Amino acid sequence: MLSVRVGWGYDAHPWAASRPLVLCGVRIPGHEGLAGHSDGDAACHALVDALLGAAGEGDIGRWFPPGDPRWRDASSLGMLRQVAARLAGAGWRIENVDVTLIAAHPPLAPWREGFVQSLAGALGVEAARVNVKASSGNGLGFSGEGSGLAAVAVAVLEPPDAPEAAREAGPSPAAR
Numbered sequence: 272m273l274s275v276r277v278g279w280g281y282d283a284h285p286w287a288a289s290r291p292l293v294l295c296g297v298r299i300p301g302h303e304g305l306a307g308h309s310d311g312d313a314a315c316h317a318l319v320d321a322l323l324g325a326a327g328e329g330d331i332g333r334w335f336p337p338g339d340p341r342w343r344d345a346s347s348l349g350m351l352r353q354v355a356a357r358l359a360g361a362g363w364r365i366e367n368v369d370v371t372l373i374a375a376h377p378p379l380a381p382w383r384e385g386f387v388q389s390l391a392g393a394l395g396v397e398a399a400r401v402n403v404k405a406s407s408g409n410g411l412g413f414s415g416e417g418s419g420l421a422a423v424a425v426a427v428l429e430p431p432d433a434p435e436a437a438r439e440a441g442p443s444p445a446a447r
């Protein structure tokens with residue numbers, strides 16, 4: 272049987288007028304950005320937490336402490352790239368990731384393909400393994416009312432101890 276691990280991540284940041292808006296590592300012009308110690312990219316933060324959750328590696332705060340000056344205004348896509356590289360180096364394989372962004376504004380659907388390409392590049396996987404969705408929030412809650420943006424993410428990983436042969440050949444001899 273295929274062995275997989277699932278991780279879930281959630282993040283939310285308030286809008287901040289003086290900052291550029293960066294989501295999934297993509298700079299979106301014409302809209303205020305997100306407050307935060309880093310660049311405020313809630314999509315990347317939620318996805319980092321999903322990856323770390325699947326791998327049993329804690330959370331984003333453990334890897335990138337918010338008070339650490341190294342991460343001030345840092346690229347969160349860079350953090351995602353670092354985490355993905357570390358997990359890949361340890362033998363983890365990304366089966367797929369799925370991200371949902373929730374914000375009343377700006378319209379995010381036109382950016383979907385750019386988001387997918389950006390995340391796939393940072394993760395080192397083909398774009399078919401990455402999905403990004405956007406919801407307006409239908410006027411409900413802080414994100415739907417327009418005071419901030421929320422992001423949720425799910426990651427499915429194959430653990431390092433899943434041997435290549437077992438992935439392809441089905442049950443091991445002992446299990447037959």
Ligand SMILES: [Zn+2]
Pocket residue numbers: 282283284307311312313316
């Ligand atoms: Zn965050």
